[in-house]
Amino acid sequence: MAKNKTEMLAHTKHLLIIRLSAMGDVAMTVPVLRTVCAKYPQLKITVLTRAFFAPLFNDIDNVQVYPADVEGAHKGALGLFKLSKELKRLRIDAVADLHNVLRSNILKSFFRISGIPVVQINKGREEKKALTRASNKIFKQLKSTHQRYADVFENLGFPIDLSTHSFPEKPALTPEINTVIPTSSKKWLGIAPFAQYESKTYPFESIVKVIDSLNSSDRFDIFLFGGGKKEKDILNVIASKYNNTVIIAGRLSFENELRLIANLDGMLAMDSGNAHLAAMYGIPTLTIWGVTHPFTGFAPFGQPMEHALLPDVSRYDKIPTSIYGNKVPQGYENVMQTIHPKDVVDRIMKYI
Structure with a gap:
């Protein structure tokens, strides 16, 4: 046989x-x-x-x-x-x-x-x-x-041998994309602030502080990615406050959303699907982790460990508590608060 x-x-x-x-x-x-x-x-x-x-x-x-x-x-x-x-x-x-x-x-x-x-x-x-x-x-x-x-x-x-992998050329932007994005010489930064579980989602107050600081730097056009109605409502609240921020969620087809992601200068995401979408095009992708951890094998493709922002694992030594983020021990509900917004901004400024 x-x-x-x-x-x-x-x-x-x-x-x-x-x-x-x-x-x-x-x-x-x-x-x-x-x-x-x-x-x-x-x-x-x-x-x-x-x-x-x-x-x-x-x-x-x-x-x-x-x-x-x-x-x-x-x-x-x-x-x-x-x-x-x-x-x-x-x-x-x-x-x-x-x-x-x-x-x-x-x-x-x-x-x-x-x-x-x-x-x-x-x-x-x-x-x-x-x-x-x-x-x-x-x-x-x-x-x-x-x-x-x-x-x-x-x-x-x-x-x-995955080390021989080659990324494709950046796809052309379509008229549909061009009607959504601003015209400027700033770097394009995608931010996908959501994940399947709350335990993997950076707190709202913290992500707002990150966006506020990035907006004030005037170095980036910020594109916000998300999915369902609740996520879009949250993104609308954020985008309404900042002149350098554009909501992408719900405004493009999935194919055009991928084309835009492939043309970004960088992506900030959770341990989530959007991180993998950016990484598969070779986009510098910074990830914020909660009760999960890159050691599980789900880090975005080709991204160095320096691109991962982690909670204080010495203080929360049960991390990773699960593979998918669906198990949160008592006292681990707020682990992401140990990742300071300034540290996130500094990492973006350094690598993107």
Whole structure:
């Protein structure tokens, strides 16, 4: 069986990549796929993900996106079986599961039955448990998620070296973008002040102090990124106070938002998807961390440790308390207040 699998991999021409969500995790596949396609230009790659994420892969010629409708036509086991039949019609030779969740595991079983080789990501769950547990914590840098993705390709017979990655040229700005952005010679700084959990979100009062100081410097045009209505309302309150600040949230299509991000001079974000969107274009990306930590392996691609602003981990020695920020021990609700706004501004001035 091993020999047959090796022979099949040797003739692989079309890879299916499974990474359904979340946005940051999908964005982290982009530098890896660029590197794979640069080294193996003969490969055809289909990425199974949400249709909304398709623009993430626009600059990779060998990659096409197959949209997964997991809340509709592809919902549940029967929907996944239908999806597997659709994908098999594409003549898939092998599958790289970069998600490794129940949904992708069910889908993989249908491919295995058909004799299609499947390799799934090793998420390093035991290492992450050791890093995030409250007692007997093993506090060390874990393998990056980007490298874990790369390991899957190596196991499929396509080893890559992420240090050889090349960023694409900056995409042109569209008329839609030009109607939103100001005309000036200042540096363009993106700020994405939100994250999935409050434990990873810099306090409102602190981010306002950062923006106030940056606005006063008159060195930057500041673009505010966000998502839902509540976030937009907060950003409107901030932007109304400052002449150098523009709200981007809700004003551009996702594709045009990515084009703008790719043309920034820098990004300030939380441990969140926007950090990965900026980093995948090689934009200097400063991140503010709460109860999570870069050691978990989710730091933005290619960003040095100096770009991470961390709480006082000697005072809060249980950090990281979880991988995603969904576990906040008593007394850890305000860890981000140990990151002074002046330190954030100083870091921006130094690196952007």
